Amino acid sequence: MTDLAANALLTTADGRPLKSALAAAQVRAKRRAFLLVLPLLLFVLLTFVVPIGQMLHRSVYHDGFSANAPAVSAWLAAHPAGTAPDEAAYAALAEDFKAMKAAKTAGEAGTRVNYTLPESRSLFTKTARVADDLAPPYREALLAVDAKWGDPLVWEAMRSASSAYTSDFYLSGLDMERTADGGIERVPPKERIYVYLYLKTFALSALITFICLLLAFPVAHLLATLPMAKANLLMILVLLPFWTSLLVRTTSWMVLLQGQGVVNNTLVALGLIKDESRLSMMYNQTGTIIVMVHILLPFMILPLYSVMRVIPPSYARAARSLGATSWTTFRRIYLPQTLPGIGAGALLVFILAVGYYITPALVGGADGQLFSNLIQFHMTKSNWSMAAALSAMLLLGVLLLYWLYDRLVGIDKLKLG
Amino acid sequence: MAAAAQSDAFVAFEHVQKSYDGVSLVVKDLNLTISKGEFLTMLGPSGSGKTTCLMMLAGFETATHGEITLDGRPINQVPPHKRGIGMVFQNYALFPHMTVGENLSFPLEVRGMGKSQRDEKIKRALDMVQMGAFANRRPAQLSGGQQQRIALARALVFDPQLVLMDEPLGALDKQLREHMQFEIKHLHESLGITVVYVTHDQGEALTMSDRIAVFNDGRIQQLAPPADLYERPDNSFVAGFIGENNKLLGTIEDLSGDRALVRLPTGELIDATPVNVREKGQKTLVSIRPERVEFKPSMMPEGAHTLDAVVTEVIYMGDILRAVLRVAGQDGFVMKMRNTQGQTRLAPGEAIKVGWHPQDARALDP
Numbered sequence: 164m165t166d167l168a169a170n171a172l173l174t175t176a177d178g179r180p181l182k183s184a185l186a187a188a189q190v191r192a193k194r195r196a197f198l199l200v201l202p203l204l205l206f207v208l209l210t211f212v213v214p215i216g217q218m219l220h221r222s223v224y225h226d227g228f229s230a231n232a233p234a235v236s237a238w239l240a241a242h243p244a245g246t247a248p249d250e251a252a253y254a255a256l257a258e259d260f261k262a263m264k265a266a267k268t269a270g271e272a273g274t275r276v277n278y279t280l281p282e283s284r285s286l287f288t289k290t291a292r293v294a295d296d297l298a299p300p301y302r303e304a305l306l307a308v309d310a311k312w313g314d315p316l317v318w319e320a321m322r323s324a325s326s327a328y329t330s331d332f333y334l335s336g337l338d339m340e341r342t343a344d345g346g347i348e349r350v351p352p353k354e355r356i357y358v359y360l361y362l363k364t365f366a367l368s369a370l371i372t373f374i375c376l377l378l379a380f381p382v383a384h385l386l387a388t389l390p391m392a393k394a395n396l397l398m399i400l401v402l403l404p405f406w407t408s409l410l411v412r413t414t415s416w417m418v419l420l421q422g423q424g425v426v427n428n429t430l431v432a433l434g435l436i437k438d439e440s441r442l443s444m445m446y447n448q449t450g451t452i453i454v455m456v457h458i459l460l461p462f463m464i465l466p467l468y469s470v471m472r473v474i475p476p477s478y479a480r481a482a483r484s485l486g487a488t489s490w491t492t493f494r495r496i497y498l499p500q501t502l503p504g505i506g507a508g509a510l511l512v513f514i515l516a517v518g519y520y521i522t523p524a525l526v527g528g529a530d531g532q533l534f535s536n537l538i539q540f541h542m543t544k545s546n547w548s549m550a551a552a553l554s555a556m557l558l559l560g561v562l563l564l565y566w567l568y569d570r571l572v573g574i575d576k577l578k579l580g
Numbered sequence: 581m582a583a584a585a586q587s588d589a590f591v592a593f594e595h596v597q598k599s600y601d602g603v604s605l606v607v608k609d610l611n612l613t614i615s616k617g618e619f620l621t622m623l624g625p626s627g628s629g630k631t632t633c634l635m636m637l638a639g640f641e642t643a644t645h646g647e648i649t650l651d652g653r654p655i656n657q658v659p660p661h662k663r664g665i666g667m668v669f670q671n672y673a674l675f676p677h678m679t680v681g682e683n684l685s686f687p688l689e690v691r692g693m694g695k696s697q698r699d700e701k702i703k704r705a706l707d708m709v710q711m712g713a714f715a716n717r718r719p720a721q722l723s724g725g726q727q728q729r730i731a732l733a734r735a736l737v738f739d740p741q742l743v744l745m746d747e748p749l750g751a752l753d754k755q756l757r758e759h760m761q762f763e764i765k766h767l768h769e770s771l772g773i774t775v776v777y778v779t780h781d782q783g784e785a786l787t788m789s790d791r792i793a794v795f796n797d798g799r800i801q802q803l804a805p806p807a808d809l810y811e812r813p814d815n816s817f818v819a820g821f822i823g824e825n826n827k828l829l830g831t832i833e834d835l836s837g838d839r840a841l842v843r844l845p846t847g848e849l850i851d852a853t854p855v856n857v858r859e860k861g862q863k864t865l866v867s868i869r870p871e872r873v874e875f876k877p878s879m880m881p882e883g884a885h886t887l888d889a890v891v892t893e894v895i896y897m898g899d900i901l902r903a904v905l906r907v908a909g910q911d912g913f914v915m916k917m918r919n920t921q922g923q924t925r926l927a928p929g930e931a932i933k934v935g936w937h938p939q940d941a942r943a944l945d946p
């Protein structure tokens with residue numbers, strides 16, 4: 164206490180309080196440090212923060228309908244949900260269609276509605292084609308083009324599309340849809356793909372991480388205990404996969420593992436398996452797991468190695484001399500000290516695995532696809548908002564895990580090298 | 581304890597050899613018996629095989645040849661955790677992920693001891709090293725000296741009969757090291773344990789040990805109590821390794837019982853005690869401790885041979901005065917004088933005569 168009081172009164176020789184003098188002295192150093200990191204900061208901002216922000220924005224924003232069909236949007240905004248469309252509504256719709264036909268934007272608007280109600284896009288393009296012929300009374304005219312215009316579901320879909328901001332993409336990502344009365348329900352079982360694949364991606368990633376850990380632990384230990392020269396050689400072998408192109412590696416796995424591949428041929432030649440019962444290790448989940456474990460293994464070995472290398476052998480000796488068996492020594496002395504490496508390696512491998520897309524796309528076949536392959540699918544179809552929503556879901560899952568890790572182990576214990 | 585006390589040799593190395601690479605021997609024919617309750621120090625220069633011997637005793641290295649027995653039992657095949665030997669490492673090797681209390685609890689837990697008994701033993705061990713208040717700290721939160729004490733407490737908490745210490749004080753500063761030397765010695769005496777201690781600090785070895793084994797080149801050069809080692813070194817390596825030492829090279833002129841007459845290259849004669857010289861005409865290295873060199877005729881024995889000396893330098897060291905002399909044609913002969921009232925103050929350039937009791941000059945192998 165007295166110390167604190169004394170500190171508060173401390174001044175420099177010329178009478179300025181010590182604290183402000185110190186702060187002034189540090190300003191220059193701080194400004195220098197800031198200038199030093201500024202280029203990287205800008206780079207990260209431009210290439211990481213902005214794109215992610217934009218992605219998150221896109222996942223809840225789609226103005227394809229609201230921008231192109233302003234009249235109907237206005238009518239929908241003026242009337243509460245569940246209101247049956249009157250002649251004014253149909254007139255607004257026809258007016259919008261005429262404008263959309265001129266601007267050739269009916270497809271865009273239809274796409275947006277299509278997210279909420281499948282097959283709406285064709286309804287829009289079809290109606291736009293004949294938009295110029297529409298004449299009052301518009302209700303009858305539109306119903307003549309397609310009876311669906313009388314369907315409350317279509318109107319409900321347009322209502323949800325009339326706001327540029329929407330949670331519809333996330334709803335689809337969760338295998339949900341809106342009902343005619345504005346409620347939410349799960350899509351029919353046959354159409355539920357996202358949640359299943361999401362969970363499967365996390366489960367497969369966990370499995371891949373676990374296999375990586377099992378394989379990497381002994382190797383890392385060997386690396387850490389071997390004499391320098393031998394360890395370096397082994398390290399080169401570990402890093403070798405990094406030096407070959409991902410595609411080359413993946414292709415070699417195909418050559419090795421496919422039905423008529425080296426492994427199967429060898430097994431058949433050795434008489435271990437019959438020719439007709441060749442193992443299918445490629446173009447399925449097994450292929451995805453094998454190849455991804457191989458590709459991600461170094462990311463597990465390196466953090467483990469960096470942690471194990473600095474554990475002096477005297478700890479194990481001390482434990483043995485204190486009466487512990489080699490198993491107890493491993494479990495209670497060695498393993499706990501490698502936890503930071505295990506945590507770092509597992510987190511790294513898991514996060515990489517969750518987002519991996521090229522390997523499953525190449526070797527995964529039908530059942531070896533992961534969530535990221537769905538994202539890629541939507542991107543090729545220019546469904547940016549859907550892809551963004553799925554990406555955001557993936558990001559959320561990873562952040563959740565990160566948070567969990569911090570709670571359980573502590574992020575400060577992470578050691579990457 | 582009573583049963584073990586009958587056997588004199590608590591630890592025995594019999595013809596132990598060790599090679600790491602199959603090409604050279606790091607330990608060559610080691611024979612050593614350590615009795616119960618003894619404080620034995622292995623002293624020697626770096627690379628002389630001290631740690632290797634300790635590791636073979638602890639079970640972390642296997643002897644290439646020979647047998648090690650503990651309490652009459654051969655232990656070559658016994659794994660380290662079944663030997664019941666306490667060990668203090670140079671870097672302490674306290675488990676960083678455990679608190680001090682957990683560190684001490686570990687050897688008791690692996691022995692299946694109950695909680696209350698454990699707590700009692702931990703408390704006793706911590707009090708023993710005056711660290712009772714630190715049970716909940718992590719090793720990283722302790723100073724070097726405190727970690728040292730905890731390492732000591734951990735090696736003792738499970739009541740081992742034998743404790744090995746490999747340069748346990750190497751990382752401490754001089755003052756703390758001297759203090760810990762005293763404490764370890766005190767613990768050794770009060771607990772009645774057998775200690776095998778490794779160091780390359782000769783001062784440490786001399787102050788703490790019952791006996792010292794001087795290692796060089798994989799062999800024990802001499803095994804003796806500190807005073808014997810210092811005053812009666814068996815060979816020139818020991819004489820040179822322990823304490824300061826003047827060396828005069830010469831040939832045996834005459835050898836009669838416990839007297840040797842040595843002729844120096846300059847033709848002068850000196851008296852010495854023959855240690856490992858056998859015949860006339862043999863080359864020898866005569867070793868004399870600086871504090872046993874006399875320059876006042878009254879202090880020398882009747883009829884002692886003396887040498888002419890010239891003072892080249894006198895260094896004032898507080899408790900002693902250190903004179904560097906030129907003797908028998910060679911520089912760097914050291915003489916130490918106590919700084920007493922009325923001590924003759926020598927000055928550089930002064931010519932004096934030096935001599936010594938024949939038993940203080942030892943004629944050793946060259």
Ligand SMILES: Nc1ncnc2c1ncn2[C@@H]1O[C@H](COP(=O)(O)OP(=O)(O)OP(=O)(O)O)[C@@H](O)[C@H]1O
Nearest residue numbers: 600601606624625626627628629630631632633780
């Ligand atoms: N694990 C090992 N493998 C190969 N050679 C070793 C090994 N450990 C020690 N040596 C060699 O054995 C010799 C003796 O080593 P040791 O560690 O016993 O010496 P020391 O007397 O303890 O030395 P210091 O005082 O430096 O600790 C040295 O030449 C050393 O290089």
Ligand SMILES: [Mg+2]
Nearest residue numbers: 630631632746
């Ligand atoms: Mg050593």
